Amino acid sequence: MESDSRSRVSTASRRLFLRLGAVAPAALASGILGESFFAASARAASHPRGPFPKDAVIIDANENPLGPCAVAREAIAEITGDSGRYSFWLTEDLGKRFAGQHGLKPEFVRAFPGSGEPLHFSVLAFTSTSRSYVTADPGYEAGIHAAKISGARVVQTPLSSSYAHDVKAMLGAAPDAGLFYVCTPNNPTGTLTPHADIEYLVEHKPKGSMVLVDEAYIHFSDATTALDLVQADKDVIVLRTFSKIYGMAGLRCGLAIGRPDLLAKISSFSGWNSLPVTAVAAALTSLDDTTVVPERKRINAAVRSETFAWLDRNGYSYVPSVSNCFMLDTKRPAKEVIEAMAARNVFIGRAWPAWPTHVRITVGTKPEMEKFQAAFQEVMQSKPAHNAIAPTRGLWTNLDGRRVATI
Numbered sequence: 174m175e176s177d178s179r180s181r182v183s184t185a186s187r188r189l190f191l192r193l194g195a196v197a198p199a200a201l202a203s204g205i206l207g208e209s210f211f212a213a214s215a216r217a218a219s220h221p222r223g224p225f226p227k228d229a230v231i232i233d234a235n236e237n238p239l240g241p242c243a244v245a246r247e248a249i250a251e252i253t254g255d256s257g258r259y260s261f262w263l264t265e266d267l268g269k270r271f272a273g274q275h276g277l278k279p280e281f282v283r284a285f286p287g288s289g290e291p292l293h294f295s296v297l298a299f300t301s302t303s304r305s306y307v308t309a310d311p312g313y314e315a316g317i318h319a320a321k322i323s324g325a326r327v328v329q330t331p332l333s334s335s336y337a338h339d340v341k342a343m344l345g346a347a348p349d350a351g352l353f354y355v356c357t358p359n360n361p362t363g364t365l366t367p368h369a370d371i372e373y374l375v376e377h378k379p380k381g382s383m384v385l386v387d388e389a390y391i392h393f394s395d396a397t398t399a400l401d402l403v404q405a406d407k408d409v410i411v412l413r414t415f416s417k418i419y420g421m422a423g424l425r426c427g428l429a430i431g432r433p434d435l436l437a438k439i440s441s442f443s444g445w446n447s448l449p450v451t452a453v454a455a456a457l458t459s460l461d462d463t464t465v466v467p468e469r470k471r472i473n474a475a476v477r478s479e480t481f482a483w484l485d486r487n488g489y490s491y492v493p494s495v496s497n498c499f500m501l502d503t504k505r506p507a508k509e510v511i512e513a514m515a516a517r518n519v520f521i522g523r524a525w526p527a528w529p530t531h532v533r534i535t536v537g538t539k540p541e542m543e544k545f546q547a548a549f550q551e552v553m554q555s556k557p558a559h560n561a562i563a564p565t566r567g568l569w570t571n572l573d574g575r576r577v578a579t580i
Contacts, residue, residue: 242420244462260450260453282429283440296316306319306354309332309343309356310329311362328347351383396495489549499533500528
């Protein structure tokens with residue numbers, strides 16, 4: 174039985190490796206890895222790449238199950254017939270529209286296919302063998318991989334007791350910092366770093382270093398944006414994406430906001446191209462519809478609150494979140510729980526080495542979270558497997574700080 178299990182996993186891993194074979198080396202060489210990559214590689218052992226089973230609950234990649242809003246879908250359908258044209262002016266219009274809504278000059282905003290690219294290009298632009306990359310632990314991993322390309326020392330500091338970025342610890346740990354990365358709300362914890370702490374970081378950072386504030390999840394919270402620091406011409410770049418609350422993860426559209434000289438530095442790594450017209454049309458209409466953000470924020474908060482109430486009633490530990498994800502403490506090896514949940518057609522998020530018994534849960538729809546609760550209760554009431562099944566190797570492993578494919 175155990176041998177059969179190992180064989181199935183090994184075969185699945187080989188198949189996934191072959192499918193990713195052409196993509197993975199390029200991704201590792203350029204450093205451009207995103208949430209979809211991390212989610213896919215983490216689930217490789219329990220679910221090889223491909224369509225999910227029917228009626229699967231997919232809450233492992235911080236996607237928005239609602240998808241694009243109604244007006245965005247209409248805009249996509251309307252512009253599809255014109256998709257044979259590059260229509261580069263639409264990309265410029267998106268930057269202008271966002272800038273106008275936030276009191277910024279158009280040259281302070283640049284559109285990208287998601288926020289992952291400007292994150293990586295910022296790391297490449299502002300870190301080096303002599304300038305460190307500084308981030309939180311646990312935190313979003315993408316920048317760490319870009320730092321391997323720039324040759325930068327990676328500095329990870331634990332979150333504070335309130336699960337915020339400990340900016341004083343970050344400053345103290347890296348007097349040679351080139352880039353400080355602050356994701357707020359944080360991925361994976363969904364917790365906030367106060368604006369005052371970001372201001373402190375900006376004012377006390379080493380000369381010549383930069384602060385990158387990732388606001389991918391800010392719309393789910395009541396957090397104060399760091400755009401005012403951009404308006405004040407500080408050494409700050411803010412990232413925004415349409416992947417999360419706007420439900421456009423598969424369309425790829427995002428923004429980098431900062432002084433023109435800073436955007437020029439990251440753009441030197443990216444060149445310039447127009448974005449997919451469907452993504453830009455959806456983004457423009459989403460920005461114009463003032464009901465989208467508050468309504469989706471309300472829906473997410475309601476489902477998240479109900480989920481937390483259920484966890485509280487059943488005595489499960491978690492980190493309170495203000496975002497569309499949270500960290501749940503399983504009190505046993507996370508990998509074991511992830512695989513047991515997948516066996517029940519519920520796909521939950523990955524674990525972080527700093528917190529080996531925690532798993533990240535994306536907030537799905539109310540029916541999805543009810544299925545999650547039923548499956549999780551069943552898993553937690555079952556006897557821990559521990560040695561029942563030998564640990565399996567996933568698609569990726571660490572080698573000298575770099576993630577490499579394995580079979």
